[in-house]
Ligand SMILES: Nc1ncnc2c1ncn2[C@@H]1O[C@H](COP(=O)(O)OP(=O)(O)O)[C@@H](O)[C@H]1O
């Protein structure tokens with residue numbers, strides 16, 4: 008250790024406090040990384056790896072980035088999931104005795120990124136904390152989970168607590184909805200033991216000391232932050248687990264991350280009642296805000312409806328789609344507002360124009376609070392505030408109660424606008440330390456110094472003139488020299504006695520240089536003016552920035568109002584431009600759609616026309632619709648289109664249909680059979696069944712369920728049996744009798760309609776043309792009689808020989824068919840192995856079809872054995888056998 012250079016020793020000390028971060032260590036004009044950090048960073052950033060102290064015992068791998076370009080590199084490291092600690096020089100190198108003091112000034116991690124250049128403007132960036140209270144022995148279900156979710160870039164802060172049976176699942180669904188990029192958990196707890204974390208994407212996990220999760224500590228941190236005596240006002244009093252997670256999160260950010268938190272002005276309990284619960288699978292299969300392919304925005308519902316003008320409006324709209332409303336009044340309020348704008352094209356344009364002038368108030372505020380906002384950020388804020396009166400004036404005449412409420416009392420923050428207007432230069436530089444930030448007339452001393460700087464030339468010229476007169480030396484010059492500063496130069500030719508206040512400073516070949524107290528004073532002021540200006544401007548700027556931070560609560564509520572107007576306008580623009588209609592909301596279980604379209608598929612169809620389809624579901628006699636039809640017929644599209652339409656309606660949007668009546672849905676469940684979803688890479692039958700179990704355990708009669716080829720992930724008979732019994736269960740169990748759309752390739756399922764009164768069959772119409780088929784994409788009543796698999800295969804270009812052989816095999820299989828009890832005939836006469844792989848030979852499947860329909864069974868039932876003679880009985884038996892043989 009002793010052999011270490013003082014610098015390396017200092018490095019080691021700092022690094023010891025940040026073992027899990029890449030440490031960027033300021034040395035001169037560079038941030039350097041050493042040892043393992045250098046290895047990781049050089050790889051992640053494609054930097055050249057060098058070494059410090061090469062050939063010595065202290066040789067250290069090293070790489071570095073120039074300090075002025077550091078932000079980009081930091082963001083790239085964080086984007087790759089690293090945590091980065093930035094260690095700066097915290098004293099002036101000129102004043103330092105020995106080695107310059109260095110400290111970590113900030114730690115950046117995926118969940119604490121706030122630089123707009125490195126965040127997706129229209130997506131939130133959440134960091135979460137999770138804590139678990141294990142169930143005490145003997146009382147399973149008494150434990151629970153608490154979680155807190157914070158978007159540091161906007162101040163959006165929510166908490167949730169889940170207790171009792173299914174708590175882990177509930178919490179996971181809520182948490183997944185926020186897509187946290189980082190999760191804070193108590194030290195010593197393996198996150199995988201807390202939750203099935205693999206379902207949360209790939210967040211960075213951060214262990215923090217477990218005392219941060221102590222109830223008292225957490226409670227104190229929260230009440231201190233909000234300046235309240237209790238947490239009553241936030242509705243989470245008594246929710247200890249939620250409070251522990253929330254307090255730990257803020258404590259960690261404040262102390263360890265040194266983050267400003269003043270923009271976090273409230274904490275919201277994230278109630279399931281706030282919005283419709285959409286579990287992670289449903290969100291994914293419906294492709295609401297992220298597509299199934301690469302989780303991007305392409306091909307999502309959000310992409311189609313997002314016409315917002317501001318980033319905060321974009322984030323709010325996204326939130327609306329992920330949490331549609333449950334209360335009719337709230338839905339109607341949004342629909343009223345949208346309807347009004349749909350009818351008024353001129354107002355749409357005017358409101359949009361006002362919104363275009365508003366920047367991201369939430370993130371600008373956050374940057375002010377975090378102390379990272381620069382002059383341009385505050386100018387953007389100022390300009391945004393200037394657009395607000397106009398926005399209010401444009402939108403106010405829109406007589407929908409929602410607009411009136413949002414904009415009637417809109418706080419346009421005129422006082423703050425005035426301060427920023429008076430204080431800020433119009434085009435401040437990026438740097439906050441090099442002056443040029445303030446407007447003239449805002450700060451007396453700044454003005455004076457600027458005048459001094461500007462006037463220095465004429466001041467010096469005036470001195471020169473005056474001194475020439477005073478001395479009578481006409482060639483006297485006031486000159487600047489880099490080494491000696493300002494001085495009076497007198498050439499030897501003109502040498503004569505100089506005034507007493509002249510002090511000789513330097514003798515030149517041809518003359519002398521003098522200084523005077525006045526000149527020295529002026530020089531001092533000139534040289535320090537620049538430095539002083541920079542400091543004064545910086546301080547005044549920071550004070551202004553603090554004023555902004557101090558207005559956090561008001562800015563946040565204004566931002567929310569603006570975002571809401573923006574999101575409503577976005578719905579209106581989409582509706583007006585795409586010819587969408589207002590849905591009629593209902594309290595009963597009816598769902599009627601006339602000429603509905605899939606909002607996304609409709610757009611991406613090239614050349615082909617999207618065929619609109621109707622739908623009628625209703626809890627009284629059309630509760631379950633079984634949809635059959637060939638592969639590629641349009642089943643999945645139809646299912647999703649119905650769900651997306653409901654989702655849009657309850658988010659407050661118009662819908663892509665000629666007419667729609669939507670009986671409120673409390674939850675949408677959407678499941679896709681495993682084999683339809685191989686791309687997901689985890690498509691095991693088990694996953695499929697987990698998801699199905701989740702529906703059967705959580706659906707209510709007000710839910711909407713989509714089952715797309717469920718049961719497909721296993722063998723035919725298993726799958727069919729499961730599909731059958733799931734449908735039966737949804738029909739027969741009042742507690743889960745939800746409106747259900749079931750797309751299946753098991754035609755056998757259509758027979759459910761024969762015995763279950765609320766089950767109806769639908770099929771996708773195709774036209775057969777010789778050996779080929781044409782998809783008509785039209786949904787009609789009735790069951791498909793066959794699957795047209797060979798025709799579809801032909802369309803796909805399977806070689807004719809293969810198709811020919813397939814037709815032969817199909818014929819044989821169909822001739823052999825199934826027994827009425829669902830057992831394949833082969834199982835009988837082949838004695839356990841009929842040479843057909845994959846078909847279970849012996850175990851009997853439960854009967855799937857009502858054997859009552861069988862003429863043989865009917866004959867046996869009808870026969871009165873008592874009244875038969877033995878010969879008659881024998882003839883009856885022979886007759887039955889004849890029938891059976893004839894059938895085969
Ligand atoms: N109503 C429709 N109008 C036009 N094209 C449609 C329609 N529904 C589906 N399609 C097209 O058919 C393709 C297959 O539909 P999909 O729903 O996946 O069929 P299935 O689930 O029956 O196999 C879709 O990708 C889409 O291009």
Ligand SMILES: [Mg+2]
Nearest residue numbers: 642643644683
């Ligand atoms: Mg499908």
